[in-house]
Amino acid sequence: MVTMGSLLEELARREAVARQRIEEIREQIAALESRLEDEHDRLSRLAITRETVEEILGEAAELAAEPSETAPISAAGAVPVRPAVLGVVTVPPWQAGMSAAMLPRAYRDAVEIMADAGRAMRAGQIAVAMGLPDEAAKREGLRSKLKRLVERGWAREEGPGLFMVIEPVAREVSGQGDGWSRDGIAASSASSPGG
Structure with missing residues (x-):
């Protein structure tokens, strides 16, 4: 036969175990949230890098395909000049x-x-x-x-x-x-x- 004292002790023990599990789960959630934030940052950087590379490649193709008559006129007004392109500089x-x-x-x-x-x-x-x-x-x-x-x-x-x-x-x-x-x-x- 179970006594009232032993029943209360068992309930207290189970409550302590449940609290410990909750704390462990909270720690796991915090660690996962930190990892998730790191992955979001990484994804953002990769997306920016990809867009920049696409932009650079697209701009280089645009510059190569542009006819020279769309280039601005030089200060003297006589000869169309294209912007000096060093590497991939496309914003003069x-x-x-x-x-x-x-x-x-x-x-x-x-x-x-x-x-x-x-x-x-x-x-x-x-x-x-x-x-x-x-x-x-x-x-x-x-x-x-x-x-x-x-x-x-x-x-x-x-x-x-x-x-x-x-x-x-x-x-x-x-x-x-x-x-x-x-x-x-x-x-x-x-x-x-x-x-």
Whole structure:
């Protein structure tokens, strides 16, 4: 016959065993969550690397296939010049008179979206406007492109993570590049008689 004392001791022992199992499972879950986070980071890096390689290969193919008449005109206005390509550099440093049309497609899309917005934007906002899925890998890949545009003088970073095209690029994209001076005054009105 089981006594009340031995029954309570057995229940206490089983409760302690259940608590120990729960703690072991929690530790396993924490370890798995850590591994899962590491794998998500690895996947994100691999996705960015793959997209970058695809972009580089695609841009190199675009440059090889482009006819020279789409290249910008040199400062002298006489001879079309292609941007100097060293290795896989496909975003040339911006210079007066350059058109966004000479940029690779992804960069050109980002420049056009920023110019249309007329304000500083975050990489996520630009990615959504480009029709990209709202994923960390896509945002990070685009952020690196935006940083490259800043490095090459096409855009500027207004604040941490806020990107905006420079004024001359915005005017060129909006179609005001030919008839507008640096201060935004129409060139024809400044030179017109009586004006």
